[in-house]
Amino acid sequence: DRRFMSLTQRQKLLKFQRERTLLQKQVEAEDTKRAEMLGALEAAYSEGLLPAQEALNETATALATAQGEYEAAKLKVEELPEEIRQLEAQQSVSKESLDRAKEAALSSYEEGKEAAHAKAEAAKEQLAGALANLTLKEELYQETFANSTDRRPPPACRAEGKGKGGPYAAVDCCCVIQGTPMKVDARFGHWDLCKAAVPWSKTSWSFTGCSLFQECQQCRKVSCGTGVCPGA
Numbered sequence: 001d002r003r004f005m006s007l008t009q010r011q012k013l014l015k016f017q018r019e020r021t022l023l024q025k026q027v028e029a030e031d032t033k034r035a036e037m038l039g040a041l042e043a044a045y046s047e048g049l050l051p052a053q054e055a056l057n058e059t060a061t062a063l064a065t066a067q068g069e070y071e072a073a074k075l076k077v078e079e080l081p082e083e084i085r086q087l088e089a090q091q092s093v094s095k096e097s098l099d100r101a102k103e104a105a106l107s108s109y110e111e112g113k114e115a116a117h118a119k120a121e122a123a124k125e126q127l128a129g130a131l132a133n134l135t136l137k138e139e140l141y142q143e144t145f146a147n148s149t150d151r152r153p154p155p156a157c158r159a160e161g162k163g164k165g166g167p168y169a170a171v172d173c174c175c176v177i178q179g180t181p182m183k184v185d186a187r188f189g190h191w192d193l194c195k196a197a198v199p200w201s202k203t204s205w206s207f208t209g210c211s212l213f214q215e216c217q218q219c220r221k222v223s224c225g226t227g228v229c230p231g232a
Contacts (some may be wrong), residue, residue, distance in 0.1 A: 016134060023131040027124055034120035041112040048105040052098040059091040151189045156197040159186070172200035174219035176228045181219035183210040196223040 066084050152167050159169035170186045175194035177184075183200060191197075203218040210216035220229065 020131060020134050023127050023134065027127045027131075030120050030123040030127070034116050037116040038113060041109050041116070045105045045109040048108075049098070049101055052094070052101040056091070056094045056098050059087065059094045063087045063091055151191060153188075153191045154194055154197040156199055157191065157194070174198045174200060174203060174216065174223045176219075176223050176226075179228065179230045180215050181217075181223045181229055182213055183216045183219055185212055195228045196226045198222040 063084070066087055070081065070084060153170035153173070157170045157173035157175075158167070159171050168189075170188065170191070172183065172185050173188075173194065174197065175182060175184050175191075176196045177193045181196075184194065188194075198219070203222055206218055210218055223229070
């Protein structure tokens with residue numbers, strides 16, 4: 001219930017919502033980039049065919065002109081049939097060049113199209129995963145603080161020694177909250193949801209570490225042996 005959230009808790013909730021909106025905008029941006037890439041590929045495909053098509057048209061025009069001249073002056077020009085033969089051969093070469101250009105342009109277009117689709121889908125999947133993770137984190141955060149009652153840390157998470165804040169002082173801990181092993185920090189104030197508590201100092205060192213309020217493999221190793229983690 002947001003009415004019972006502190007100012008800090010409401011600010012964190014708003015931060016999650018802003019991050020989710022930003023990720024959604026990034027998904028839309030990836031769709032726009034993919035459309036622009038496809039448009040550029042189609043334009044390049046059309047432009048790649050233009051020189052070969054123009055060469056074929058010029059050869060056809062020259063051939064038609066030569067054939068007309070031959071019909072009009074076949075008795076006077078002995079070399080004209082040979083010129084026609086050469087132009088016909090040139091037209092055949094131009095047509096083959098156009099066919100190859102079409103094939104190459106189409107292949108490049110299809111490859112670029114597939115690459116653009118793959119890149120866009122990969123980006124969307126990555127953003128969707130981040131969005132799902134953020135949504136889960138937000139829901140867990142809301143549910144945690146909405147259902148919490150007892151704010152005293154369990155014995156394993158209490159700070160030792162005098163002058164440490166009394167029974168409410170705590171250290172960073174591993175907790176299993178609603179079946180999910182995760183790391184909570186010393187400022188966590190809703191300890192009634194913390195099951196199988198183990199001080200974070202007793203976990204094994206890792207390059208990656210763990211983020212707060214997210215599933216943590218290091219915490220799973222030390223807290224899930226008690227049967228509080230589903231499937232553990």
